[in-house]
Amino acid sequence: MHIVVCIKQVPDSAQIRVHPVTNTIMRQGVPTIINPYDLFSLEEAMRWRDKLGGEVTVLTMGPPSAADSLRKALTYGADRAVLLTDRFFAGSDTLATSYALSAALAKIGEAFGAPDIVFTGKQTIDGDTAQVGPGIAKRLDLKQLTYVSRIVDVDLTSRSIVAERRAEGGVQVLMTQLPALVTMLEGTNEIRRGSLDDALRAARADVVVWSAADAGISDLQKCGLRGSPTVVKRVFAPPPRSEKAELVETHGRAPAESADALIDIIFARAPGVEADLAKSVSGF
Amino acid sequence: MSNAPASPQAGGGRASMKKELPERFKSYRHVWVFVELERGHVHSVSWELMGEGRKLADKLGVELAAVVMGGVDAGVREAAQESFAYGADVAYVVENPVLADYRNETYSKALTDLVNTHKPEILLLGATTLGRDLAGSVATTLLTGLTADCTELDVDADKSLAATRPTFGGSLLCTIYTLNFRPQMATVRPRVMQMPRRQDGRDGRIVPFDVDLREDDIITKLLRFVPDRDSNKSNLAYADIVVSGGMGLQSAENYQLVRQLASVLGAEYGCSRPLVQKGWVPAERQIGQTGKTIRPKLYIAAGISGAIQHRVGVDGADMIVAINTDRNAPIFDFAHLGIVTDAVRFLPALTEAFRKRLSPHSKDRLAG
Numbered sequence: 001m002h003i004v005v006c007i008k009q010v011p012d013s014a015q016i017r018v019h020p021v022t023n024t025i026m027r028q029g030v031p032t033i034i035n036p037y038d039l040f041s042l043e044e045a046m047r048w049r050d051k052l053g054g055e056v057t058v059l060t061m062g063p064p065s066a067a068d069s070l071r072k073a074l075t076y077g078a079d080r081a082v083l084l085t086d087r088f089f090a091g092s093d094t095l096a097t098s099y100a101l102s103a104a105l106a107k108i109g110e111a112f113g114a115p116d117i118v119f120t121g122k123q124t125i126d127g128d129t130a131q132v133g134p135g136i137a138k139r140l141d142l143k144q145l146t147y148v149s150r151i152v153d154v155d156l157t158s159r160s161i162v163a164e165r166r167a168e169g170g171v172q173v174l175m176t177q178l179p180a181l182v183t184m185l186e187g188t189n190e191i192r193r194g195s196l197d198d199a200l201r202a203a204r205a206d207v208v209v210w211s212a213a214d215a216g217i218s219d220l221q222k223c224g225l226r227g228s229p230t231v232v233k234r235v236f237a238p239p240p241r242s243e244k245a246e247l248v249e250t251h252g253r254a255p256a257e258s259a260d261a262l263i264d265i266i267f268a269r270a271p272g273v274e275a276d277l278a279k280s281v282s283g284f
Numbered sequence: 285m286s287n288a289p290a291s292p293q294a295g296g297g298r299a300s301m302k303k304e305l306p307e308r309f310k311s312y313r314h315v316w317v318f319v320e321l322e323r324g325h326v327h328s329v330s331w332e333l334m335g336e337g338r339k340l341a342d343k344l345g346v347e348l349a350a351v352v353m354g355g356v357d358a359g360v361r362e363a364a365q366e367s368f369a370y371g372a373d374v375a376y377v378v379e380n381p382v383l384a385d386y387r388n389e390t391y392s393k394a395l396t397d398l399v400n401t402h403k404p405e406i407l408l409l410g411a412t413t414l415g416r417d418l419a420g421s422v423a424t425t426l427l428t429g430l431t432a433d434c435t436e437l438d439v440d441a442d443k444s445l446a447a448t449r450p451t452f453g454g455s456l457l458c459t460i461y462t463l464n465f466r467p468q469m470a471t472v473r474p475r476v477m478q479m480p481r482r483q484d485g486r487d488g489r490i491v492p493f494d495v496d497l498r499e500d501d502i503i504t505k506l507l508r509f510v511p512d513r514d515s516n517k518s519n520l521a522y523a524d525i526v527v528s529g530g531m532g533l534q535s536a537e538n539y540q541l542v543r544q545l546a547s548v549l550g551a552e553y554g555c556s557r558p559l560v561q562k563g564w565v566p567a568e569r570q571i572g573q574t575g576k577t578i579r580p581k582l583y584i585a586a587g588i589s590g591a592i593q594h595r596v597g598v599d600g601a602d603m604i605v606a607i608n609t610d611r612n613a614p615i616f617d618f619a620h621l622g623i624v625t626d627a628v629r630f631l632p633a634l635t636e637a638f639r640k641r642l643s644p645h646s647k648d649r650l651a652g
């Protein structure tokens with residue numbers, strides 16, 4: 001079985017600072033991480049590989065430095081890493097990103113065997129759109145299973161996959177055909193540490209690096225800024241909350257008294273809450 | 285890279301690429317809202333969007349349409365009728381047995397066909413699991429722009445949709461346009477927009493639409509649906525009141541204090557990430573960037589420092605109350621109310637005080 005996991009290198013948002021004057025992201029020195037959602041997909045991919053045999057390829061589109069994330073994925077136990085990098089990709093929105101990644105996935109299919117499952121993360125923490133996965137599925141005509149909480153079964157003989165998918169108000173148990181695109185829900189598993197062997201292998205491994213041309217992309221109009229129908233016109237910092245929290249006095253008060261004081265303020269400032277609570281209690 | 289602005293300069297460069305709208309898109313008019321109907325129930329985000337869509341349609345001087353699809357006799361007509369009460373002028377209704385349950389294959393085909401036939405200029409969907417699943421497929425098929433998780437929608441002087449959304453985990457906002465493509469698509473999370481007032485008796489036109497879909501042609505099958513009430517799943521995202529705890533609670537046992545307060549308030553309970561990592565609380569209760577986004581009317585955070593990854597999950601709360609021993613904890617920068625005290629001692633007092641307030645005459649029953 002061949003599984004491809006799309007991972008994205010993202011700035012660690014814990015460390016992001018916004019320049020107070022220019023409102024630009026101060027990227028210098030901001031460490032990068034693998035998009036945390038992608039790790040749930042990577043772990044799931046490796047579990048099915050371990051179960052059914054085969055290989056896991058990780059794919060990312062990004063600057064040359066994104067190779068770091070791929071190498072990290074190799075230390076976790078991925079088998080092969082592909083970096084799609086080209087200045088033509090700069091400024092891609094979700095449509096252009098899904099275009100480039102689909103092209104790379106098709107090329108991966110030619111070079112290393114057609115993927116049975118393509119995983120993406122549920123969403124990224126920087127783009128945060130959850131749209132690249134569905135976009136790839138549409139472009140490659142893969143059956144789409146998003147927000148999966150559990151893959152119940154993968155049957156390579158009948159080429160079917162059964163998965164539990166989080167829907168509004170419940171869980172759908174869906175069966176569809178491979179090849180499929182899956183996005184895993186957060187918290188469904190935990191990324192393994194990776195063995196010492198994996199670490200040694202990762203250190204020696206070559207990351208496959210493809211340019212747009214290498215990936216067979218001839219239509220550069222569909223890439224990057226030009227291929228992006230959306231245009232970012234304005235970037236600005238959210239207006240800061242004008243005042244800090246109003247603090248309830250605790251000095252010389254027993255907890256019960258402070259609690260009463262706190263409830264008074266809550267009810268005064270949010271009368272709706274008091275009404276709701278009164279209603280729900282009388283409904284017992 | 286997706287939708288992440290490199291810099292405002294780059295943004296300016298893109299905006300200046302603006303040309304006149306291609307001829308084939310000039311006939312695209314009106315504002316549409318996709319009405320999410322699942323199991324006979326309309327998701328409230330659809331009506332929130334209807335309120336927003338009404339404002340956009342009025343600014344543009346066009347009609348507001350609801351798109352309702354579902355199985356036969358599955359409440360489609362009723363939902364269409366209800367959409368008029370929330371502001372729609374027209375409702376496109378698509379009824380077909382294959383649409384009884386949401387599946388990407390069937391819904392994206394139906395919605396794409398409808399868009400290609402009736403050509404809206406703006407199409408709004410809820411950023412729910414259904415809406416996000418559907419919007420990404422439809423936008424890619426139509427090769428148009430999609431701005432996800434908007435927090436503000438407006439029309440510009442030149443009548444294009446200005447969609448504002450947070451980026452980089454909420455540390456920045458950006459306003460995004462879909463200049464030369466139609467429809468302009470956007471999704472909005474539940475609870476971001478205000479619920480419009482219902483105007484009963486308001487009427488509109490129903491326009492039926494047929495899609496060519498037969499069960500035999502559809503590969504994805506729904507084997508089972510397990511509703512949440514049967515599986516004891518949390519309903520955090522939609523809860524009106526959420527009580528949550530962080531590392532300041534110091535132990536798994538102390539987390540019970542959070543659950544007790546939640547129980548007295550009829551609230552949902554949540555936590556910060558370390559509690560999940562320690563295995564004290566199940567993952568589905570985690571609030572924040574890698575957990576749930578919540579928009580309650582009241583959020584009570586006990587022993588949570590308020591790291592940015594936590595903050596982005598709760599910023600939409602109407603009122604945030606923080607309990608923390610450290611008066612300099614970042615949570616006091618965005619909480620509305622705070623109390624500098626030991627949560628382990630304070631939570632039982634607060635629970636008791638609420639208990640008394642809420643049922644002054646029935647102490648016995650509640651105590652028992």
Ligand SMILES: Cc1cc2nc3c(=O)[nH]c(=O)nc-3n(C[C@H](O)[C@H](O)[C@H](O)COP(=O)(O)OP(=O)(O)OC[C@H]3O[C@@H](n4cnc5c(N)ncnc54)[C@H](O)[C@@H]3O)c2cc1C
Binds near residue numbers: 576586590609
């Ligand atoms: C990629 C990434 C994603 C993340 N996603 C999330 C996420 O989705 N959600 C999330 O919550 N975190 C997330 N985090 C973690 C986040 O950065 C913080 O580490 C986490 O939120 C801290 O949790 P905490 O506030 O409970 O703990 P701490 O930071 O340890 O804070 C404990 C707080 O309790 C206070 N305290 C101590 N004793 C008491 C007492 N007796 N009574 C009252 N207060 C007391 C302290 O003053 C302190 O403010 C993420 C991190 C990364 C890198």
Ligand SMILES: Nc1ncnc2c1ncn2[C@@H]1O[C@H](COP(=O)(O)O)[C@@H](O)[C@H]1O
Binds near residue numbers: 101123
């Ligand atoms: N540049 C990229 N390279 C590889 N995968 C990506 C890239 N951008 C997005 N993805 C994948 O698509 C998922 C959803 O991204 P997004 O639509 O930005 O929220 C991510 O979790 C990744 O798996």
